Amino acid sequence: QVQLVESGGGLAKPGGSLRLSCSASGFPFSDYYMNWIRQAPGKGLQWISTISASGIIIYYGDSVKGRFTISRDNAKNSLFLHMHSLTAEDTAIYYCARVSNSGSYFDYWGQGALVTVSS
Amino acid sequence: SYVLTQPPSVSVAPGQTARIPCGGDNIGSYTVHWYQQKPGQAPALVIYYDSDRPSGIPERFSGSNSGNTATLTISRVEAGDEADYYCQFWDSTNDHYVFGTGTKVTVL
Numbered sequence: 001q002v003q004l005v006e007s008g009g010g011l012a013k014p015g016g017s018l019r020l021s022c023s024a025s026g027f028p029f030s031d032y033y034m035n036w037i038r039q040a041p042g043k044g045l046q047w048i049s050t051i052s053a054s055g056i057i058i059y060y061g062d063s064v065k066g067r068f069t070i071s072r073d074n075a076k077n078s079l080f081l082h083m084h085s086l087t088a089e090d091t092a093i094y095y096c097a098r099v100s101n102s103g104s105y106f107d108y109w110g111q112g113a114l115v116t117v118s119s
Numbered sequence: 120s121y122v123l124t125q126p127p128s129v130s131v132a133p134g135q136t137a138r139i140p141c142g143g144d145n146i147g148s149y150t151v152h153w154y155q156q157k158p159g160q161a162p163a164l165v166i167y168y169d170s171d172r173p174s175g176i177p178e179r180f181s182g183s184n185s186g187n188t189a190t191l192t193i194s195r196v197e198a199g200d201e202a203d204y205y206c207q208f209w210d211s212t213n214d215h216y217v218f219g220t221g222t223k224v225t226v227l
Contacts, residue, residue, distance in 0.1 A: 105168075106154075
């Protein structure tokens with residue numbers, strides 16, 4: 001069955017950096033677009049970034065463009081999010097999610113990784 | 120940027136029908152998807168392509184989309200339907216995925 005497992009969350013200082021990972025299994029990872037989506041405490045869902053199956057096409061949300069970098073390693077069935085210049089507003093649960101074959105919706109989600117930015 | 124607006128909360132008695140609107144400029148021209156999120160859990164898809172249900176989702180969940188409003192309808196509401204619900208679509212103009220503001224459904 002499809003499984004997405006995030007790791008790498010934790011505490012970071014304002015201005016600091018953190019790298020999240022998402023390990024995928026149960027499907028041909030290299031065939032699917034992948035995403036990061038976050039949810040601040042008590043708030044709604046916010047799409048962060050998308051990467052195409054090959055890694056060539058990448059999109060970012062306005063709030064993270066220039067600070068976050070999405071990447072993937074298809075040989076290791078892994079998705080990454082490199083986060084820099086973190087602020088308190090980046091405190092959230094970060095979800096890894098697979099995009100459906102149609103490219104329009106998220107059909108599988110991981111359980112999320114908590115990132116806390118605080119001094 | 121495009122905004123999808125949902126009411127913060129909807130309350131419904133067990134057995135009744137809950138309707139959750141998702142408003143956006145000409146949203147009927149796009150396909151809308153819906154997610155259910157229970158406390159402490161990741162979101163889960165409940166409706167895709169406006170009105171299709173993934174396997175395992177009860178027929179009580181249905182969707183529609185026309186004009187400036189997409190709607191998720193939950194018929195014969197049960198206590199287990201209590202959750203936050205989010206609409207979502209792909210904004211191809213800006214290459215962004217957009218989520219609605221979210222609606223908390225409370226079963227009275």
